[in-house]
Amino acid sequence: xxxxxxxxxxxxxxxxxLALFLVQQVVFGQxxxxxxxxxxxxxxxxxxxxxxxxxxxxxxxxxxxxxLFIRGGARNxxxxxxxxxxxxxxxxxxxxxxxxxxTMRRELARMASQVSSGSNYDFSALALATTRENFEASxxxxxxxxxxxxxxxxxxxxxxxxxxxxxxxxxxxxxxxxQEMVDKTIFAKTPxxxxxxxxxxxxxxxxAADLRAYHKKLLESSRLVLVIVGDLDTEQIKKTVTASFxxxxxxxxxEPSVPPLDFSKPTLDITTRSLPTNYVNGIFDAPxxxxxDYPAMRVAISVLGTQVFEEVRVKRNLSYAxxxxxxxxxxxxxxxxxxxxxxxxxxxxxLDEINNLKKEPLTERAISGVTGLFLTTYFIGQETNAAxxxxxxxxxxxxxxxxxxxxxxDAVRKVTPSDVQRxxxxxxxxxxxxxxxxxxxxxxxxxxxx
Numbered sequence: 001x002x003x004x005x006x007x008x009x010x011x012x013x014x015x016x017x018l019a020l021f022l023v024q025q026v027v028f029g030q031x032x033x034x035x036x037x038x039x040x041x042x043x044x045x046x047x048x049x050x051x052x053x054x055x056x057x058x059x060x061x062x063x064x065x066x067x068l069f070i071r072g073g074a075r076n077x078x079x080x081x082x083x084x085x086x087x088x089x090x091x092x093x094x095x096x097x098x099x100x101x102x103t104m105r106r107e108l109a110r111m112a113s114q115v116s117s118g119s120n121y122d123f124s125a126l127a128l129a130t131t132r133e134n135f136e137a138s139x140x141x142x143x144x145x146x147x148x149x150x151x152x153x154x155x156x157x158x159x160x161x162x163x164x165x166x167x168x169x170x171x172x173x174x175x176x177x178x179q180e181m182v183d184k185t186i187f188a189k190t191p192x193x194x195x196x197x198x199x200x201x202x203x204x205x206x207x208a209a210d211l212r213a214y215h216k217k218l219l220e221s222s223r224l225v226l227v228i229v230g231d232l233d234t235e236q237i238k239k240t241v242t243a244s245f246x247x248x249x250x251x252x253x254x255e256p257s258v259p260p261l262d263f264s265k266p267t268l269d270i271t272t273r274s275l276p277t278n279y280v281n282g283i284f285d286a287p288x289x290x291x292x293d294y295p296a297m298r299v300a301i302s303v304l305g306t307q308v309f310e311e312v313r314v315k316r317n318l319s320y321a322x323x324x325x326x327x328x329x330x331x332x333x334x335x336x337x338x339x340x341x342x343x344x345x346x347x348x349x350x351l352d353e354i355n356n357l358k359k360e361p362l363t364e365r366a367i368s369g370v371t372g373l374f375l376t377t378y379f380i381g382q383e384t385n386a387a388x389x390x391x392x393x394x395x396x397x398x399x400x401x402x403x404x405x406x407x408x409x410d411a412v413r414k415v416t417p418s419d420v421q422r423x424x425x426x427x428x429x430x431x432x433x434x435x436x437x438x439x440x441x442x443x444x445x446x447x448x449x450x
Contacts, residue, residue, distance in 0.1 A: 040406045043392070044234045048242050050221035050250035054392055054402055055237055056229040058385060064135045064230030065385035066128040068146050069393050071223050073122040073330075075191040075256045081206065083163070083198015085124050085218075088211045089117035091159040092126070092149035099141050101155060113138040115145055119196040122330050123397050129386060132231055136240070143244040149215060156208045163203050174339075177271065178279045178436045185269050185434055186283050190259040192331055220251025227393045229385040258330040261285065263430045268447045270435045277319075278343040278437030282350070282447075285427045286326055286334040290400030295411035296419035297427060300357060301326040301334055302370050303420065307353045308336060318346045330398050334427065343435070344443045351431075351449065357424035361417040371412055378409070 043056045070076075076085060093115050095101035108114060113130035115138075126146055130138035170176035180195075187193040198206075226245075228237060263285040287293035305324040312322040319340040326334045336354075340346040382388055395405040433447045 040403060043402065045402070046234075046238055048221070048238065049246050049248065051224050051226060051241070051245050051248075052396075053226045053228070053238070053241055054396060055227075055232070055234050056388060056392060057231060057234065058229060058388075059231055061229075061231040061385060062132055063385050064128070064130050064132055064138075064228065064232060065389045066139075066142070066226070066228040066230075067125040067389055067393055068127075068142075069225045069227065069397060070124040070218055071225070071253065071255050071397060073120060073124065074194050074196055076218075077191065077194040077196070079194060080202065081210070081214075082194040082202045083196065084202070084206055084210060084214050086117075086119035086196050087159065087163060087198065087203060087206055088149075088214050088218075089119065089124055089126055090163065091151055091156050091208075091211055092145050092215070093117050094155035094159060095150045095152055096141070096144040097148040097150055098144045100150065100152070104141060104145075107141060108138070111138055113141075115142050120329075121192055121196060123393070124196070125393070127386075135230070135232065139240060139244070147219070147244065147248070151208050151211050151215075153208060156211065160203060160206075163198070164200060167197065167200050167203065174273065174275055174279045174436050177273070178281055178434060181269060181271055181434045181436065182281055182283065185267070186261060186333065186432060187331070190261070190331065191256070192259075220249050220253055221245065222251040222253040225393060225396055227389045227396070229389040229392070258288075261331055261333065263432065266430045266447075266449045267432045268435070268442070268444055269433070270437075270439045270442060272439055273436050275437050277339045277341050278435055278441060279339045280337065280343050280347060280437075281434045282336040282347065282431040283333050283434070284335070284429065284431045286332040287423070287427065288330055288332045289328045289395065289398045290404060291332075292411075293423050293426070295408060296415045296423045297334070298326060298412065299367065299370055299374065299415045300420045300424050300428075302374050303362065303366070304336075304353060304357060306370070307356070308338075308350045311349050311353060312338065312340075312346050316345075316349070318342055318349075322346065322350065324350075328394065328398065336431070341441075343437070343441065344446050347433075348446050351446075354424065354428045357428070358421060361421050364417065367415060367417055367420065371415060374412065375409065 042058065043054060045052065045054050047053065070085065077083075095104055099107065111130060111134040113128070113134055116127045116129075118125060118127070126142070128138060128142040183193050183195060226241060287297050301324050308322045308324055312318050313320065319338045322336075322338040324334070324336050336350045338346045338350065382391065391405050392402045396402040399405070431449065435442055435447075
């Protein structure tokens with residue numbers, strides 16, 4: 001099983017925004033269309049009072065997925081209010097002015113629809129999943145939640161307790177502690193050290209008045225992007241969106257720049273904890289989603305992940321789930337992860353595999369195999385409307401525009417052995433290791449790559 005710790009692979013905390021769409025409904029009778037230009041031709045965009053709207057039509061689809069995305073993510077937060085955006089959206093989904101909690105739940109259940117929310121380090125979203133025939137009625141609820149959440153005292157306290165329970169549950173999880181140390185170390189002195197889920201302290205002190213004020217601040221079209229995927233008429237959607245969002249303030253929001261991360265030298269930070277194994281994350285620099293190096297880096301990480309699993313797990317049985325991962329975020333990183341009693345040997349092997357990528361070009365056959373497997377997995381993952389809405393939003397918000405979602409696929413197919421070797425040399429250097437476990441069992445020379 002893949003480790004959940006990597007900052008950009010952790011399902012519960014960050015993941016892709018796919019986790020926001022809690023109803024993952026299959027598009028009946030539909031097979032992924034691998035024709036990139038054909039897929040892009042199905043997408044339209046327009047603006048409503050400064051709100052950018054992206055619509056992808058999938059003829060024959062029985063379901064509709066949509067998301068109202070808020071720009072900024074952790075860059076909207078401070079140490080004092082970390083978690084407020086996630087708290088605000090979670091409380092909003094409990095009830096609105098026209099649809100108090102009981103009414104909303106009854107109506108959504110009747111229509112087999114769902115309104116959900118979530119936040120990550122780059123953006124947050126309010127999500128809708130419904131059927132085509134119930135879109136208009138479900139949209140009425142979704143838009144009222146977005147525009148007129150009630151933040152009733154009972155709803156706020158119920159949401160607070162749920163969030164606090166989740167945060168308390170992380171205290172006993174070594175992976176969660178490792179993640180916390182990554183945030184404090186790799187992302188120190190940047191907005192990304194602020195967890196979008198907040199802390200026990202921040203969630204405890206945020207009030208209903210704080211949530212209302214924060215909602216009012218965010219309700220500007222310059223901060224928002226709306227994405228809808230389904231078999232709907234674009235002109236009708238434009239009328240529907242205009243009726244709902246056509247009069248909100250435009251605002252003057254400008255997304256803050258992404259601060260650089262420091263990988264000028266290798267580092268080792270160890271948090272002592274009595275555990276059966278050591279939990280280790282080795283973080284390295286990585287190109288962002290919109291960077292031309294990203295496709296080659298994606299292939300390189302796929303190769304590295306396969307190799308470390310083969311060498312550490314299969315051949316030597318040193319760890320159950322050694323892994324290599326790559327994020328898809330604005331301040332991006334890659335990572336190797338392992339939990340092992342003999343962390344020294346495991347990390348030494350993993351570093352050797354990184355060096356092999358730098359020194360020994362892959363064969364064309366190896367590249368073809370990795371690329372084919374990646375694309376197959378990618379297309380399977382894009383079968384639902386929710387997944388496609390997520391992908392379009394991710395590229396629009398982080399990857400330089402939604403069209404790059406389709407250009408990426410062509411770019412992956414064109415990756416060469418020399419591309420993999422080049423990005424491995426460029427980015428997989430000066431790894432910064434975070435360890436939770438026994439410091440006496442760690443050979444610093446290995447981890448500091450001496």
